[in-house]
Amino acid sequence: MLRLHSHRSREQDERSNASTETTEQALLTSVTSLGAEALDDLVEHAVAYATLHGLVMAGRPPPKPASDTDRGSDAAAPPATHTAQVVHAPFTLFPSPVPLECFLKARRLMAPLQWALDRLARDTSALLQTLKHAAQQDPFIGRLCSLLHSYPLLNSEPSLCIYRADYFITANLQQLQQVEVNTIASSFGALGTLTGDLHGQVLRRVQAEHARHTLRSTDTAATAVASEEAPTVPCLSDSAAALPRNGALLGMSEALNRAHRWWVERHLGVGAAEAARAAVVLFVVQPDERNVYDQKWLELVLWRDHGVRARRRTLAQIAAASELPPAKSDDDRHAAKPTLYLCTDTPHGRLCEPVSVVYFRAGYVPDDYPTEVEWQARERIAASNAVSCPSLAHHLVGTKKVQQWLSEAEVLERYLLASPETREKLSHGTRDALRDNLFDQRDVEQLRSTFVAQFSFEQPDARAVAVQRALQHPEAYVLKPQREGGGHNLFGERLVRALQQTQSDSDSAADAAHPLTAYILMERIHPTRHPNILVRDGAAHGPVSTVAELGIFGVFFGSSSPRADINVSTYNQAIGHLLRTKLAHQEDGGVAAGVAALDSPWLLRAEAIQQNAARQHIANSAE
Numbered sequence: 001m002l003r004l005h006s007h008r009s010r011e012q013d014e015r016s017n018a019s020t021e022t023t024e025q026a027l028l029t030s031v032t033s034l035g036a037e038a039l040d041d042l043v044e045h046a047v048a049y050a051t052l053h054g055l056v057m058a059g060r061p062p063p064k065p066a067s068d069t070d071r072g073s074d075a076a077a078p079p080a081t082h083t084a085q086v087v088h089a090p091f092t093l094f095p096s097p098v099p100l101e102c103f104l105k106a107r108r109l110m111a112p113l114q115w116a117l118d119r120l121a122r123d124t125s126a127l128l129q130t131l132k133h134a135a136q137q138d139p140f141i142g143r144l145c146s147l148l149h150s151y152p153l154l155n156s157e158p159s160l161c162i163y164r165a166d167y168f169i170t171a172n173l174q175q176l177q178q179v180e181v182n183t184i185a186s187s188f189g190a191l192g193t194l195t196g197d198l199h200g201q202v203l204r205r206v207q208a209e210h211a212r213h214t215l216r217s218t219d220t221a222a223t224a225v226a227s228e229e230a231p232t233v234p235c236l237s238d239s240a241a242a243l244p245r246n247g248a249l250l251g252m253s254e255a256l257n258r259a260h261r262w263w264v265e266r267h268l269g270v271g272a273a274e275a276a277r278a279a280v281v282l283f284v285v286q287p288d289e290r291n292v293y294d295q296k297w298l299e300l301v302l303w304r305d306h307g308v309r310a311r312r313r314t315l316a317q318i319a320a321a322s323e324l325p326p327a328k329s330d331d332d333r334h335a336a337k338p339t340l341y342l343c344t345d346t347p348h349g350r351l352c353e354p355v356s357v358v359y360f361r362a363g364y365v366p367d368d369y370p371t372e373v374e375w376q377a378r379e380r381i382a383a384s385n386a387v388s389c390p391s392l393a394h395h396l397v398g399t400k401k402v403q404q405w406l407s408e409a410e411v412l413e414r415y416l417l418a419s420p421e422t423r424e425k426l427s428h429g430t431r432d433a434l435r436d437n438l439f440d441q442r443d444v445e446q447l448r449s450t451f452v453a454q455f456s457f458e459q460p461d462a463r464a465v466a467v468q469r470a471l472q473h474p475e476a477y478v479l480k481p482q483r484e485g486g487g488h489n490l491f492g493e494r495l496v497r498a499l500q501q502t503q504s505d506s507d508s509a510a511d512a513a514h515p516l517t518a519y520i521l522m523e524r525i526h527p528t529r530h531p532n533i534l535v536r537d538g539a540a541h542g543p544v545s546t547v548a549e550l551g552i553f554g555v556f557f558g559s560s561s562p563r564a565d566i567n568v569s570t571y572n573q574a575i576g577h578l579l580r581t582k583l584a585h586q587e588d589g590g591v592a593a594g595v596a597a598l599d600s601p602w603l604l605r606a607e608a609i610q611q612n613a614a615r616q617h618i619a620n621s622a623e
Contacts, residue, residue: 038209039533042093043093043535043538043539043540045201045202045205046091046198046202046535047088047535047538049198049201050088050089050091050194050198051086051088053194055088055089055091055191055198055598056086056087056088056089056293057086057087057088057089057291057292057293057294058085058086058087058289058290058291058292058293059290060085060290088535089191089591090534090535090536090591090594090596090597091198091534091535091597091599092533092534092535092546092597092598092599093534093535093540094199094202094203094532094533094602095196095199095202095243095579095599095600095601095602096548096579096581096600096601096602097530097602097603097604098169098548098579098601098604099174099603099606100603100604100606101605102167102169102176102606103244103550103577103601105176105446106165106167106176106550106552106577107552107577108446108574109443109446109447109450109552110163110165110552110554110573111437111554111572111574112416112443112444112446112447113163113165113181113447113554114161114163114554114556114572115416115437115556115560116406116412116415116447117161117163117394117397117415117556118159118161118394118559118560119415119416119561120406121153121159121391121393121394121396121397122155122393122559122560123415124148124149124152124153124393127148127393127396127397127402128145128149130401130402130405131145131396131399131401131402133458133517133518134399134401134517134518136517137515137518138481138482138518140365140366140369141396141399141482143369143375144392144395144396145396147378147379147382147392148392148393148396150379150382151379151382151383151392153391153392153393155561155563155564155565155566156564156566157391157559157566158259158387158557158558158559158564158568159390159391159556159557159558160256160259160357160388160389160390160391160556160557161183161390161394161554161555161556162186162189162252162255162359162389162390162553162554162555163182163186163553163555163556164181164186164551164553164554164578165178165180165181165182165551166179166180166181166182166549166550167450167549167550167551168525168526168527168547169527169548169550170525170526170527170528171526171527171528176449176450177450177452178450178451178452179525179549180398180400181398181403182398182484182551183390183394183397183398184360184364184390184394184395184398185360185361185362185363185485186553187291187361188291188578188580188598189248189252189294189298189553189576189578190248190249190252190293190295190298191291191293191297192248192576192577192578192598193246193248193249193576195579195599196243196244196245196600198600199600200243203243242602242603243601243603244601246576246577247575248553248575248578249297249298249301249576250301250575251553251573251575251576252553252555252575253298253302253305253306254555254575255389255555255556255571255575256281256298256302256357256359256389257305257306257308258557258568259356259357259389259557260281260306260308260356260387262557262566262568263356263385263386263387264278264279264356266566266567267339267354267356267385268354276308276309277307277309278354279353279354279355280310280311280342280353280355281302281308281309281310281311281355281356281357281359282310282313282340282342282355282357282358282386283299283310283311283312283359283361284313284314284358284359284362284363284381285312285313285314285361285362286314286361286362286368287314287316289362295312295361299312310359311342311353313342314362315362315363315368315373315374315377315378316373316374316377318342318377318380318381319374319376320373321342321344322340322341322342322343322355322380323341323343323352324338324339324340324341324380324383325338325339326338327383336385337383337384337385338383338384338385339354339355339384339386340354340355340358340381340384340385341353341354342355355384355386356386356387357386357387357388357389358381358384358386358387358388358389359389360389360395364395364484364485365483365485398484399482400481400482400520400522401456401482403520404454404456407451407453407454412444412447412448413444416443416444416447417439417440417441418438418439437560452522452523452525453522453523454520454521454522454523455469455520455521457514457516457517457519458517463514463516466521467499467502469521470495470496471499471500474492474495474496475492475524476523477521477522477523477524478490478491478495478521478523479495479498479499479519479521479522481518482518482519485590486588486590486595487588487595488588489588491524491587491588492587502514502515527547527548527549528548529545529546529547530545530547530548531543531544531546532544532546532599534546534581536597544583544584545583545584545585546581546582546584547581547582547583547584548579548580548599549580549596550577550579550601551577551578551579552574552576553574553575553578554573554574554575555571555573555575556570556571556572557571557572558570558571577601579598579599579600579601580596580598581596581597581598582595582596582597
């Protein structure tokens with residue numbers, strides 16, 4: 001891993017930054033210049049590094065026998081992960097250039113964004129009203145809204161969220177534009193961290209090659225690279241950075257640990273010394289999960305750094321092997337919620353462990369609920385006092401309809417800005433966490449600058465205008481349903497067909513009766529293209545023209561409500577990043593779907609990337 005140096009003089013930083021950008025521009029230009037033998041050697045080294053350092057996924061599960069249709073036959077057993085077959089996760093051979101200014105802006109925006117989303121999640125009536133039409137057209141969203149009505153987020157409950165805000169950077173390299181905000185099962189925090197380490201190794205080898213063949217003579221960068229000392233990478237706080245440090249894995253572990261320790265002290269009265277063994281964190285996972293090692297890394301770090309135990313179960317297994325004592329009063333939703341227990345049969349009897357935190361890595365698509373059993377498990381979790389990551393409210397805050405609503409006038413102000421009365425009280429109060437999260441109109445404008453045009457289909461007149469606009473210019477828009485996980489959005493001809501199929505519906509139909517109210521229309525973002533080489537199943541593909549999607553991980557634990565009664569200092573900050581890269585012509589799909597590859601941001605000034613782009617011809621030759 002490249003070493004990070006932070007105690008340097010300004011003069012040293014300026015010299016290093018200048019030589020670093022010179023080196024990086026030369027390396028960017030040379031992505032396609034490697035000979036076949038050198039490329040094979042580099043790919044072999046990268047694949048070996050990835051496999052040896054845990055940048056892996058489980059192999060595809062073997063096909064189930066035709067007679068094996070009973071998912072509940074062994075419902076209480078831990079989920080199988082098919083670890084006998086392990087393959088490296090798809091990755092790019094080189095990191096992709098990302099403008100430093102856009103990267104820093106995306107990080108800065110996480111705290112105000114998360115604060116606004118928590119305030120919205122606590123406004124149950126507004127959230128349900130916003131999703132009313134989508135819930136009537138989409139049974140999955142309708143079921144989640146019904147549960148939220150029964151189990152709203154209370155002031156006595158802290159929020160625990162691991163967010164990931166995803167962005168494209170437009171072709172002019174100046175605009176950071178938000179794609180979506182993931183509030184449930186935000187993946188690749190661990191494997192994304194490891195990808196940065198992998199690219200550090202790759203760059204060291206490539207720099208050494210160019211030190212011998214390209215950057216020798218009087219180039220100061222060549223002197224630094226060719227020296228016995230490993231090249232340094234400036235810290236993120238420096239004026240120019242190469243590969244930024246990625247704290248996603250450690251930050252996620254810290255957030256789960258904070259919630260766990262708060263829960264055991266609040267509900268069991270156990271101090272820090274006994275918190276680790278007093279309860280367990282429950283990971284809700286999908287059967288035959290291929291991305292199991294991204295989750296396992298978090299489980300292992302949670303144990304290694306905090307001594308907190310985790311248990312992995314599917315929703316069906318939770319339904320079969322958990323217990324929830326009846327609430328004291330069925331009529332009082334504000335009554336103390338009971339504790340959820342996860343039970344296991346042992347040679348010494350039935351062992352039931354209290355659950356402090358429920359961390360969802362499943363439950364975000366209808367396929368995760370094939371029967372009523374899975375819905376029973378979801379409701380059992382919601383009815384318990386376990387801290388859910390995310391709660392039902394925060395799950396629904398991540399829907400596309402809410403994203404569209406937040407882009408409307410005055411909505412962001414409503415949930416980000418504190419009232420003058422609240423500001424006055426906080427300025428003389430003791431709620432340090434709330435005072436630290438007082439945001440102003442500049443934060444609103446910075447967030448709003450990342451939004452693209454989005455349209456709702458609820459009002460007949462507005463719907464007619466949006467449909468006409470999309471049919472006239474389908475290449476400029478994307479039709480989005482209320483789904484997570486990738487592969488659901490409609491582009492181009494599929495968008496046109498979907499809209500044309502609704503033309504037989506009356507434009508004057510009641511608001512909730514039109515099928516398009518289950519969707520939103522979003523202006524399509526056209527990101528910057530860069531050449532890269534994709535590595536999948538041990539083989540290199542390319543060079544090819546690619547686009548990269550930047551994700552910023554953030555954590556929120558606490559409450560945005562001045563009336564909260566949870567006795568916890570709110571933890572609200574950006575913790576790390578993820579870069580996923582796919583072929584430039586690929587419309588939708590993620591890493592787990594086999595479409596995208598894990599990548600790392602290579603931070604450069606925008607002008608440096610523009611200068612290099614003028615020398616790049618790979619995009620035209622690859623199309």
